[in-house]
Amino acid sequence: MEIIIQEIPAIHSPSDVVIPLDASIVQRKPEWLKARVPGGENYSRLKNMIEERKLHTVCEEARCPNMGECWNSGTATFMILGDTCTRSCGFCNVKTGKMHFVDEDEPRRVGEAVALMNLRHAVITSVNRDELYDGGSHIFAGTIQEIRKRVSHCTVEVLIPDFMGSEEALNVVLNAQPDILNHNIETVPRLYRTVRPQAHYHRTLELLERAKQKGFTTKTGIMVGLGESSDEVIEVMADLRAVDCDIFTIGQYLQPTKNHLPVERYVHPDEFAMYRVRGMEMGFKHVQSSPLTRSSYHAEKLV
Numbered sequence: 265m266e267i268i269i270q271e272i273p274a275i276h277s278p279s280d281v282v283i284p285l286d287a288s289i290v291q292r293k294p295e296w297l298k299a300r301v302p303g304g305e306n307y308s309r310l311k312n313m314i315e316e317r318k319l320h321t322v323c324e325e326a327r328c329p330n331m332g333e334c335w336n337s338g339t340a341t342f343m344i345l346g347d348t349c350t351r352s353c354g355f356c357n358v359k360t361g362k363m364h365f366v367d368e369d370e371p372r373r374v375g376e377a378v379a380l381m382n383l384r385h386a387v388i389t390s391v392n393r394d395e396l397y398d399g400g401s402h403i404f405a406g407t408i409q410e411i412r413k414r415v416s417h418c419t420v421e422v423l424i425p426d427f428m429g430s431e432e433a434l435n436v437v438l439n440a441q442p443d444i445l446n447h448n449i450e451t452v453p454r455l456y457r458t459v460r461p462q463a464h465y466h467r468t469l470e471l472l473e474r475a476k477q478k479g480f481t482t483k484t485g486i487m488v489g490l491g492e493s494s495d496e497v498i499e500v501m502a503d504l505r506a507v508d509c510d511i512f513t514i515g516q517y518l519q520p521t522k523n524h525l526p527v528e529r530y531v532h533p534d535e536f537a538m539y540r541v542r543g544m545e546m547g548f549k550h551v552q553s554s555p556l557t558r559s560s561y562h563a564e565k566l567v
Contacts, residue, residue, distance in 0.1 A: 349391035375410030389423035485513035515557035
């Protein structure tokens, strides 16, 4: 679930302020939509380390509102396979195009970064690379292996694309034994054509089911505020439990730029609380539900 916030210079005493969006789409936001300005000693150190190793993080690419909090606690979500996606989802700020290049050395550099950060839990995600024969699955597998080689105590969560439904590509990732297999369902079926035009709702459910059948802990997430009803969200949750999905995250969609899908409504925290209660009643092992929840938010606590 990706959003964008305006680039803000690093500071050493981050304050609890509302982070402004693109000036052309600024609207009055509810009081509960606040996040810390990225800054602080750990933030600067991690930013320099990531830049030196020519790595990407989804925290930066998506301008996540929790970046300051997570980086100052020493955690980050690495984005492998470049910074250009072959898909054009209506909510996502990652640029669209084709790279025609795979950095085979990237897994080693991610492994080194995880070791330097001494992470207990690492999250690895990527852009979609539909032009590759395996969707980049071997880079996911290599990254898991490089992390384990250097930091044996670190658990690894992978937030993967759908690999266009390829079970073979999925198995390449699963054979590397990630601790959590995450793939976001993003929205309700009715909105897929607008929100995720190159994805398929049932393909996502099938991927999660395949991983679960092989004994993996599975995780997925959804955005709200795109025009869905609460009944539709509950139906998605029921579909996820039907494939025995373990962990569910739900957060508020925020419009990255005027060229992206508009926010239809700001969902009240009470509704997020209701989703958490309903989800736990349905049998999810954990439900992370709040306006600023993103797929990797507090991921280390869910292992």
